[in-house]
Amino acid sequence: MRVGRVDDVTAFELAAVLDAAIDREPTSMVLELGELVFMGAAGLVVIANAERRLATSGVALTIQSPSTLVNHLLGIVEEARVERALPGSGHLGPEQLDGVEVVSQRFGSSLSTRDLRRVAGMPTDPDVVDGALGLVVELALASIGDADGVSVSLLRHGVLSTVAASDQTIMAMDSDQYATSEGPCVDASLRGHWFHAESLDTETRWPAFTPRARALGIKAILSSPLRAFDQPVGALNIYSRTASSFEIEDQQAAAAFAEKASVILSDAHIDVGDRQMAVRFQEALRSREVLSLAKGIIMERQGIDEEDAFSSLLRHSLRQGTTLRARAEAVLLSVRRSERGPEGDAP
Amino acid sequence: MISPGTEAPDVLDSYRQEAGLSHSELWLRYFEMGGMSTGFELEAYLSGALLPSPYDRDVIAHALNERFSELGVDHPVRYRTELER
Numbered sequence: 018m019r020v021g022r023v024d025d026v027t028a029f030e031l032a033a034v035l036d037a038a039i040d041r042e043p044t045s046m047v048l049e050l051g052e053l054v055f056m057g058a059a060g061l062v063v064i065a066n067a068e069r070r071l072a073t074s075g076v077a078l079t080i081q082s083p084s085t086l087v088n089h090l091l092g093i094v095e096e097a098r099v100e101r102a103l104p105g106s107g108h109l110g111p112e113q114l115d116g117v118e119v120v121s122q123r124f125g126s127s128l129s130t131r132d133l134r135r136v137a138g139m140p141t142d143p144d145v146v147d148g149a150l151g152l153v154v155e156l157a158l159a160s161i162g163d164a165d166g167v168s169v170s171l172l173r174h175g176v177l178s179t180v181a182a183s184d185q186t187i188m189a190m191d192s193d194q195y196a197t198s199e200g201p202c203v204d205a206s207l208r209g210h211w212f213h214a215e216s217l218d219t220e221t222r223w224p225a226f227t228p229r230a231r232a233l234g235i236k237a238i239l240s241s242p243l244r245a246f247d248q249p250v251g252a253l254n255i256y257s258r259t260a261s262s263f264e265i266e267d268q269q270a271a272a273a274f275a276e277k278a279s280v281i282l283s284d285a286h287i288d289v290g291d292r293q294m295a296v297r298f299q300e301a302l303r304s305r306e307v308l309s310l311a312k313g314i315i316m317e318r319q320g321i322d323e324e325d326a327f328s329s330l331l332r333h334s335l336r337q338g339t340t341l342r343a344r345a346e347a348v349l350l351s352v353r354r355s356e357r358g359p360e361g362d363a364p
Numbered sequence: 365m366i367s368p369g370t371e372a373p374d375v376l377d378s379y380r381q382e383a384g385l386s387h388s389e390l391w392l393r394y395f396e397m398g399g400m401s402t403g404f405e406l407e408a409y410l411s412g413a414l415l416p417s418p419y420d421r422d423v424i425a426h427a428l429n430e431r432f433s434e435l436g437v438d439h440p441v442r443y444r445t446e447l448e449r
Contacts, residue, residue, distance in 0.1 A: 246389055276384050283386035301396040308398050324419045327398060331426060331443070340430055341397055 023053065023060030031060060035067040046071060047079045061152070149281050151181040157255060157274045158183050163262035164255045165235075166190070169278060170202050171243070171251035177206055180251075186233055187256055197225040202254045205240035209249030211275075213268070214238040216260035236260040239268065241275035245283040246297040253278055304342050311345035314352055376424060377410040379441050383431040393427040418444050 023031055038046060048064065068078045150169045158167045166187035171180045179191040194200030200223045201212035214220045217236050220227050230238070235256050243251040253275040257263065263271070308330070315326040334344035380390050387410075391403040401409070401420060408414035409424060416424060422443050429439035 245386075246392065280384055280386050283389050297392065301392050304396040305398060308396075312398070327419065328422065331422060335439070335443075340433075341426060 023063075028060045028063050032063045032066070035063065039067060039070055042074070043076060045076060045079065050080060061156070146281060147180050150278060153253070153274055153278045153281075154181045154183055157253065157271065161255060161267045161270050162264075163257045163259050163267070165258045166256040168202075168254045168256075169243070169251060170206050170254060171282075172206060172249075177203065177251070187254075190230060190233060190235060190256060191254065193229040194223075194226050197223070197229070199223040200226040200230075201238045201240035202252045205242045205252035205254075206249060209242045209244060211239070211241045211268075211272070213240075213263065215263075218260060234258050237262050239263045239271055241271045243275055243282060244279045247300075248297055250279075250282060307342060307349065308345045311348040314348055376428070376441070377412075379428050380410060383428055383435065385428075385431055390424075390427060390431075393431065394423055397423050397427055399423045399427075 046067075064078075064080070071078050150171075154167045154169055158164050161167075166183045168179050168182035168187045168191050170177050170191055177195055179188055182188040182191065191202055194202045201214050204212050214222070214227075215237055217227050217231050217238070235258060237257040237260050239255045240252045241255075242249050243253060253271060255263070255267075255271055308327075311330060312323055312326040315321070315329055316323060319326070319329070321329070330341060330344050330348070334341050337344070339347075380387070383390075385393070387403065387407055390410075391399075391406050394401075394406060399406070399420065401416075405414060406424070409416040409420065425441040425443050428441045432438070432440055
């Protein structure tokens with residue numbers, strides 16, 4: 018099946034073609050996305066729906082050559098189990114399906130979509146990343162019950178701004194937080210953990226921002242942090258006009274969306290500030306150094322080579338259920354101890 | 365259980381996706397643990413285009429497994445058999 022653009026309009030056609038193909042009870046189905054230039058949220062929902070329909074009869078939908086971005090987004094749809102009005106079948110006559118080539122191939126049914134996905138390229142263009150985050154916003158809005166607005170705030174060159182928002186009120190809501198330097202979105206973006214304002218009527222944490230939000234009719238806010246290279250870089254903000262509207266499942270869904278958006282940002286590199294990257298890299302370098310010293314000590318003690326010294330460290334950390342770095346630090350500590358007394362802690 | 369080497373070539377990449385790690389973040393973790401291959405080579409190992417050395421395979425497995433234990437999952441990625449004993 019070849020498709021050029023899947024937007025809100027062509028998603029209907031795609032749904033009709035897929036439905037017709039599924040009705041013929043295929044043993045397998047392949048969707049070739051190599052020539053896809055645009056994929057909207059509606060298209061993702063159609064594909065996820067087809068995948069689910071096929072799965073009920075034990076048939077795998079194979080998606081070939083999706084871009085990294087489409088791949089991430091399909092993952093989001095799968096996990097969030099988006100439930101919203103799907104473009105149905107039967108609206109279109111066969112004449113509208115002209116030019117759509119249905120490719121049906123026989124594959125072993127044990128292969129799943131997940132197994133067969135291939136990463137084709139890395140998104141690097143900021144517009145592409147913003148577009149992807151826009152889709153995350155759209156999908157979060159569609160799948161989180163009682164969400165009246167969703168936005169993504171991102172730190173770029175040390176400045177927090179909204180890169181995707183479901184409407185102007187939400188845009189204003191975020192701007193009010195940047196202007197007052199407070200609010201759940203600012204805190205989640207800078208401090209890297211989530212903030213939940215269950216009811217703004219009783220909220221006391223953000224005295225300058227809260228009255229502004231109440232004036233715009235917002236009652237509850239849930240901000241989940243976005244991270245790239247383990248550093249906070251922004252937040253996914255969900256707003257509701259109903260107090261206490263975010264249930265546990267909504268909070269989990271928000272975390273899942275934030276996680277996916279974080280992966281998009283990490284893959285794109287461009288959104289990670291130089292400072293944040295430097296901090297993360299410095300940490301990595303320090304760990305590598307500790308490990309390297311520990312390997313040297315083990316090599317000297319046991320007369321083995323570097324790879325065997327690594328295996329020895331790994332075996333010990335697995336047995337003791339500690340991280341490799343913690344194990345390496347213990348080895349370094351044992352040297353200091355054995356300098357003081359006879360009892361050394363052999364790795 | 366499947367032993368490393370007989371599994372589908374892209375099994376490491378599906379673990380990476382399951383762990384919610386980008387290619388770059390996995391490379392950084394691999395580098396942290398003493399990995400010497402470039403990010404490009406690491407991607408080739410993940411997709412099955414290049415075969416990692418047994419040592420590299422263990423470093424990648426462990427970088428993934430430490431991420432899985434952060435997520436509360438007991439190390440699902442296999443190491444070379446002698447390490448598992």
